[in-house]
Amino acid sequence: MNSDTKQNIIKHLEGRLSSEEKAVFDEKYSKDTDFKKEVDDYSFIWRQTELLKQHKQYRTQANWQKVSGRIHRDRLRIRIWNVSRTVAAILLLPLLAATVYLSLWGLPSQVHEEIRISSAYGLVSHVTLPDGSEVWLNSGSTLTYPRVFDGEVRRVSLSGEAYFKVKSDTEHRFDVAVPNLLTVSAYGTEFNVSAYDDDNVVETVLAQGHVELTAESRVLADLCVGQSAVLERSGDLKPLISMVNMDEKVGWKDGKLIFRRAGIEEIAKRLARHFGVEFELRGDRLRAYEYSATFTTESLTEILSLLGKASPLNVQIIEPKKQNDHSYPRRKVILSIGQ
Template identity: 45%
Template sequence: MIEKENPNSLNALLENYEKQKTIDAVADWEQLRKRITSDRNRRLFFNYLRNTAAILLPLFLVYQYTLYPILKKSGSIVETITVTSAPGMVTKTILPDGSEVWLNALSSLTYPQRFTEKERRVQLSGEAYFKVTSDKKHRFNVETPQKMVVSAYGTEFNVNAYESETSHEVTLASGQVEVSSEIGSKATETLVVDEKAILQVKTGNIHVVTADTYVETAWKDGKMVFRREKLDKIVTRLSRKFGVDIHLEGDRLKEYEYTATFTDETLEDILDLLKRSAPITYSISKQKQLNNETFTRREVTIKSK
């Protein structure tokens, strides 16, 4: 008896044959080899991490819970704090010894969480008014990035040391301070009340002049006081206070002088007052949004009429 061939079975064989013809054995083997290599590398990597963690974790725990507390207690490790004052802001902070510090706009102060047994040392970038708690055994030192050091045991003084300026100033309000430079001739000057030390950043030279302490320190009380101040100096202070970029068109404008006191006036109010006192005009650009969702600073242009 002859069996009939099942047509469905024959069709299935033909389909399988056609599928087998489309298989690229070399390509499939290469893909499988890459997968095996990738899996092996992943296992090796995780084994490396596990072994590294097994070595480092005990060391970290020993440092964190045994060595670190000992070093911290002995004073070998001292944590620091940095306070920054934003544009238009005056920020007050209290130091570990009770000394008070007022930070002007765009200034920063770094100090230890606790002072050492030898001295009290802080780092300033920008402008600050210091009311230092008296301590005859522990000198109080203010350092600036330009290697100027202001030193005292207890007094009140103002330090203006913005990095963009070519000269830095120290004005003494009470007591006595020493101002020294670690560059150039390494000069040292001692100030008495109502004196100001001016340090030339490039040379390190220091000279002392009589100061109007109220004018130099009124900013900490929210005031801007100018006494026959040139316009280029005024716009520098306005730029920091209001967080804007101010451009003077023409060198002649830099020689204009103003005497004024501003308290709660807006930038536009101040510019209008300056405009009334001299033949100048100004324009303020609008802020533009950048690709990173931030905005540009406003730009002010001042020019002669």
């Protein structure tokens, strides 16, 4: 939960919301179950704290006068009870106050806690970051980010491919780090980064707004909408800038595999990641063919069958066999061109 939401809950508990704010608050409370649970939890803690404050103001002298006529044994018992109760109140009040603080602002260690999200093969995962930014994580990708963005920079780390819809914040830069290579920075925009560990290139595509690419403390490129920056991992840090087909580059986040005059190597690479299989390409004649197609719900077998209708493509699928350690390797697909 962000700080604005926490402050609105506190203002609600203290009765300080304006009529417009209260209308928005009540609507969200009635529709958002997670928000309702947070409000109910804070309300319980808040009520207990107020009860303790009232308890501390208990009129001990007035009660003492009411029981002053009782026998010595009862009077002693009541005195002991009052002392015990006062001690308990003294101990519990700071404890509950600390509970309220930790519930609203969290443990100090949480600030530095990292969350690691991985997307399985064949799946696209959607993640909402602590600042409200949204991330679509492609098949076989991993995103690492802090539980709380507490500094001047909102920094995440990516291995694989992700589409970022960054919540605008001109005072806190948003950085996507590709470890040991470059950083993609923005303040509020939408862009795609493809940085699989087994690729020898990293590609950044800008869908909206503005991004900056930096490495080794120097600016490599400023992209315009529709532009792609391709950087070789073992190169001289000079990205290749070009205009690209945006649907082809980011269609995956909507469950689409889009190819436009793509060679078989590019197709095999993307299908391998999407379906978690291994491809083997046999013969140079494969590279003479290009394909244009869009796939959505098709299985791997259906896609290969459709590609085979557009060229003399031979397909052999080798099903995995159990290994000595009882694990299974990935399915293997062998592609070649028929005689």
